[in-house]
Amino acid sequence: MPFGLANAPSIFQRTMNKILAEAKIKYALIYMDDVLIPAKSYSEGISRLREVLSLLQKGGLTLKLSKCHFFYDKIDFLGFEVSANGIRPGYQKTLAISEFPKPKNIHDIRRFIGLTSFFRRFIKNFAIIARPLTDLLKKNFSWNWTDQQENSFITLKSKLVERPILALYDQKLETELHTDASKIGIAGILLQKGADNLLRPVAYYSRKNTSEEQRMHSFEQETLAVISSLNRFRVYLLGIKFKIVTDCSALRTTFTKRDLIPRIARWWIQFQEFDCEIEYRPGNKMGHVDALSRGPVNDSNPDTDLQILDVLNFTTEDWIATIQNNDEEIKRIKEILESKNTKDTVDIYNNYQLKGLQTNCKVYRNIDGGIRWVVPRGVRWQILRMNHDDIGHFGFEKTLERVRSTYWFPKMRKFIKKYCNSCLECAYHKVPGVLSSVLSSVWRFIATAFISAGEPIIGGVRIHEWRSQLGSQFVPAIRSDDLRRTLDTALNQT
Numbered sequence: 001m002p003f004g005l006a007n008a009p010s011i012f013q014r015t016m017n018k019i020l021a022e023a024k025i026k027y028a029l030i031y032m033d034d035v036l037i038p039a040k041s042y043s044e045g046i047s048r049l050r051e052v053l054s055l056l057q058k059g060g061l062t063l064k065l066s067k068c069h070f071f072y073d074k075i076d077f078l079g080f081e082v083s084a085n086g087i088r089p090g091y092q093k094t095l096a097i098s099e100f101p102k103p104k105n106i107h108d109i110r111r112f113i114g115l116t117s118f119f120r121r122f123i124k125n126f127a128i129i130a131r132p133l134t135d136l137l138k139k140n141f142s143w144n145w146t147d148q149q150e151n152s153f154i155t156l157k158s159k160l161v162e163r164p165i166l167a168l169y170d171q172k173l174e175t176e177l178h179t180d181a182s183k184i185g186i187a188g189i190l191l192q193k194g195a196d197n198l199l200r201p202v203a204y205y206s207r208k209n210t211s212e213e214q215r216m217h218s219f220e221q222e223t224l225a226v227i228s229s230l231n232r233f234r235v236y237l238l239g240i241k242f243k244i245v246t247d248c249s250a251l252r253t254t255f256t257k258r259d260l261i262p263r264i265a266r267w268w269i270q271f272q273e274f275d276c277e278i279e280y281r282p283g284n285k286m287g288h289v290d291a292l293s294r295g296p297v298n299d300s301n302p303d304t305d306l307q308i309l310d311v312l313n314f315t316t317e318d319w320i321a322t323i324q325n326n327d328e329e330i331k332r333i334k335e336i337l338e339s340k341n342t343k344d345t346v347d348i349y350n351n352y353q354l355k356g357l358q359t360n361c362k363v364y365r366n367i368d369g370g371i372r373w374v375v376p377r378g379v380r381w382q383i384l385r386m387n388h389d390d391i392g393h394f395g396f397e398k399t400l401e402r403v404r405s406t407y408w409f410p411k412m413r414k415f416i417k418k419y420c421n422s423c424l425e426c427a428y429h430k431v432p433g434v435l436s437s438v439l440s441s442v443w444r445f446i447a448t449a450f451i452s453a454g455e456p457i458i459g460g461v462r463i464h465e466w467r468s469q470l471g472s473q474f475v476p477a478i479r480s481d482d483l484r485r486t487l488d489t490a491l492n493q494t
Helices: 006-017 022-024 042-058 091-100 108-117 126-135 147-161 218-231 262-271 287-293 316-325 328-339 346-351 377-387 396-406 412-421 424-429 483-493
Strands: 029-031 034-036 074-077 079-081 086-089 176-182 184-191 200-209 241-246 274-278 352-355 362-367 370-374 447-453 464-467 474-480
Touching: 006 022, 006 042, 006 370, 022 042, 034 074, 034 241, 091 108, 091 147, 108 126, 126 147, 126 200, 176 218, 184 218, 200 218, 218 241, 218 262, 316 328, 316 362, 328 346, 328 352, 328 362, 346 352, 346 362, 352 370, 377 396, 377 412, 396 412
Parallel strands: 176 241, 241 274
Antiparallel strands: 029 034, 074 079, 079 086, 176 184, 184 200, 352 362, 362 370, 447 464, 464 474
16 A cells, blocks of 8 residues: 555554454554554453464564564553553653753644643643643734743653553543533543542543633533533443542432523433533642642643534524525525625626624525525535424425425435335335236237337428337338328238
């Protein structure tokens, strides 16, 4: 596989996954040409190594011995040092951080924050330490390197050079999620209890609140901290029973109320996929999380699904408007209609129009004296699901009529017909057609066809006739210029 091609990495990764599929399912960790084989004992390591080498041999792959490492008690893997004690930043990464020069501009700050943020889950109170640096990234802040920025820069480097260690996650261990919130931000710490009955951190999480979230009630902010932390550590928490620890006593009874405000109701829906219980602890026992929430930094991957949205009042009309705003073709039509420039765009003005408030206007198609919503390409399947699957799997004509009464998109008839024909539910419950009788002998049925051929003659066309005995064979064609004479000949021959 020649490297440098756009698809080379993905093809190589799929090849490795396919060859080592048996080992990957049970224990092996595979990333490109790096294969990590963990084992608890020497004998287990020998057995697993033999299996992996056998799979590589069957797949026709060879290994370079100088790049192979066997039976190490710790190893660098994807920028981390992994050992039986846990996981910590890799030596090469921390060396790069320790040698990072003093930032001289915004670009250098972004590089340094990006590098250190990669290991932010290893540093307690990362938010507080990095805040003087991240403040320089704000639009309204001018460049001013003071003692605060200098101390932040030096402290972050020293914290990572110490190479703090986090516990390796084990889904069999007792797990707790500690959360806290303040007006400034939210935070969470994922912890697990080891054999010595002590809680050890698996990962840290914190982020700033948006301007809308800062105006929330403290109770809502505490709930937001729980939901955001659940989403951040979702891969660890799904499928296991764990405990959520918070200093908000009202949170325990929140999700049992009958009437919830829309925002909390939406979060309640997300909460349902986890198997957990909520425990209250006073704030003086939650200082480890409280410090994170009161000094967060902007998350490089913010929770985009936690926008302030009244979902319970979210109508189909609002949904269409939102999707239209994300469709490039419809956005272009909207820009043309809003510009009111009719030059070379007469068809757009004749076929489309805008309706609604300026902040929520929608593009409509003019059809048969009425208007229809223009459906973006990405949601046409959802429209068909709503108007075919959800209402009883009506046939093609009724489905087309229902969709056509409200929506429009190019080649709609062809798209709907294809959707209905490929519907498994309809195919399963479709009433079978009437069977035709089997032909018992030849000449019981005769099929004929008349077509024109050659140059037309005066007063008519040249006619060729094909006659076929169904179930037998074809009869040679007869050429004739008169239809009546052709029919007489055919009847006399049969």
